[in-house]
Amino acid sequence: MATIKEELRAAVKKLFDEDRIDYFVGYVEDYGHTFPAILAKGSDLSRLTFDRKSYNNLADFLPELRGSRVGLVCKQCEVRTLNVLAAEGQIERDKLVVVGVPCPAMVDPRKLPADEAGLDDLDESYWQEKCRRCLERNTPFADVFVGERASTPTPAEGWPLLQEVEAMSAEERLAWWREQMSLCIRCYACRLACPLCYCHQCFVEDNKPQWLDKSVRPENNLHYHIIRAIHLAGRCIECQECSRVCPVGIPVDVLNNVLARDFAERFGYLAGETAEAKPALTHYERDDKEDFIL
Amino acid sequence: MAEEEKQSVRETAAPWEPNVVGFLCNWCSYAGADLAGTSRIPYACNVRVIRVPCSSRVDPLMILRAFREGADGVLVSGCHPGDCHYIEGNYYARRKLIALKQLLDHVGLDPRRFRVSWVSASEGRKWAKVVETVTRDLLEAGPFHYEENGDDQGRAPGRG
16 A cells, blocks of 8 residues: 555645644554654654554544644544544644545454565454444545545444353353453553543542542452443444553453443434534433333 | 232341432432321331432442442432423433443343432332332342452451
8 A cells, every 4th residue: 555655645744834734643654563653843754654554543642632733644433533522522623634544444463464464455354343343434524535435344233242241141241340350450541542531630530539449459440441431421432442452451342332332222323423413421312212210 | 008008018127138329319209208208108218318409410430339338229219301300400310320221231230239210209109119129129139249258238358
């Protein structure tokens, strides 16, 4: 994909030359890796890239760059995140230059074969789980488009791990989560990587009242993850960054998937579908389905 | 006294009694519970009431905190949809509580431990029935141990 890289570099150079942006958030390649970077004016743009390892959700950097004029590489994950952030008033659209890229479906580095030569031809079994469920590979809105339009994907149904967990009995699920939570070291990488966890003060840091023990016990950890999922209810766009960054490999996103699916079925709500839709928890219908209330 | 009411009162205390934390909205359920008392309807005394201005005041944090502090069950009760003193508070509460319910069910918490009810200020009898249902279910479910090796109160080892 030499062409998309060149197109991207030229587009970003133009944005800087025309003084339309102060920073550009994109991916750079170095040491054989692709990783996100914030480039300031005058930075070396020759390492700028977009390939099948550009899986990070770049919208994570936007709240902290608020106030500056920012350019952003925008694939489908970012599109939906931007919609949620816009609905919540967290981004200033007129200060944002969206560079739309067609997403080739990202590969999962944990599944990659040792020889990375044929990166572009890897089939679905090497993909990130989120990419198998993707509804659209093109950016619907952008100030600058680069690359050729991708074909519309055929999304897979459901999340395999969620289905696996839900096939268990309640006792087994409790034991499974207890096991997972006993691994958690509460490094809060999930919170940091989440583009929608942008609170200046998280409830876990509250002292008066202290909602949650600081100690790393499975029950405290579960408490933390449940509340985090609640705070992302109707907002999570299922980019799976939380699970990807977890240093001990807890599939944190399963909790978010539960709520995302339930909100879709119950309220017909898909987070980040549009920037206009009101967030699910700041809105209600008189006849919302209530099936457990006495 | 009606036959059903006589049956509803347990003659002797069970060897273990469930601790239920009840979050009651000031305008409906709290008044409903009050009415149950002034009407002298006998019902189980296991619910410890916390009065809140509205059911939407109840943050999922409070519910988890109640379990953390040793509650065997949590009951949230507010005005019927459409009857909210603040016009729409309970509609928001409903969505929030549905989300929490989904998660608690998913992680394998016994569904009998977290209940929500709509009780109006005139429904003293319904309040008594709700408390009876919740208490009976929890007597079946047994004590809640939040920690694997916690004490009888469900508290963490070494905690007050």
